[in-house]
Amino acid sequence: MDEGAPAREYRRQRRRPLHAAVVPLILLGNAALQTIRTRHDVPIWWTPVLLAVLVAVGVWAALSEWRARTVVTARGITRQGPLRARTWAWSTVYDIRIEYSGSQPLNAHPRWPAYLYDLEGRRFLLPQINEWQLDDPCAEVAALREAAWRYGMPYGQRAEIEEGILRQAGRRRGWQWASVAAVVVFALMILVALAEDVAGTPANLYLLLLVIPLAAFGLLGLLLARCFAARALRLPR
Structure with missing residues (x-):
């Protein structure tokens, strides 16, 4: 180069x-x-x-x-x-x-x-x-x-940057698990909607298929991201 x-x-x-x-x-x-x-x-x-x-x-x-x-x-x-x-x-x-x-x-x-x-x-x-x-x-x-x-890229590792990398990796892992959980919640809401349809009860699809899965994703993501980030810093390197 x-x-x-x-x-x-x-x-x-x-x-x-x-x-x-x-x-x-x-x-x-x-x-x-x-x-x-x-x-x-x-x-x-x-x-x-x-x-x-x-x-x-x-x-x-x-x-x-x-x-x-x-x-x-x-x-x-x-x-x-x-x-x-x-x-x-x-x-x-x-x-x-x-x-x-x-x-x-x-x-x-x-x-x-x-x-x-x-x-x-x-x-x-x-x-x-x-x-x-x-x-x-x-x-x-x-x-x-x-x-x-x-050409000028810093050589060697820096402890503070490595900690930041581990923290970000933990957060990503937390949001990945939250996305999996949201898919599971979405599938459960489909079953709830089908059960309500069979029972003759009007189903609120907007609430069941959009609001609840998104809320589950957001809440679980915030929680799991913090948990996994803290855990990543405690693991031996």
Whole structure:
């Protein structure tokens, strides 16, 4: 990465696994179909709002697939997202790491993505640096870190930043568990709505399928994020 050399650009070069592209399309299509076939007792605004959300999700996914990339130069690193780009000078970058994202349903996302950490311990995904686009993302990131150290990225770990990273990781884990719990609550509310329908009692779908799951997600997220963050700091490193 010489000063006058062309930028190193990590962009989409390989097709993502077939199941990772087809399954979301099937889910979105089914959701759109079910939304169009919504029952007549649902508020009139329900269908257009849900369709707008589904379209927005599809557009965002398409932009993420085709526009997202990571650009590396001697001066810094740029993360191009679906809509906007953000650049960090090497002096403001704490570290670049490959992290295991865990086993995911249907392997819909890369398991070994790369992340940038700034000097405040905040984490940012680096698009297209993962096992889907690179044969050996770990070796690629190791070489990238060595080059970044030569161009001003701080060398070595700092205790206060590492604590911040652990705290943020705990919070993310708490919100992940809260999202799982919200899905469970949503499924339970569907059963409640069906039971009320069988009993002939009018069901408030807005309350059951939207308000209660969102409230559960928010309350559990706040609680679990604090618990997991505190636990992460207590674990041996």
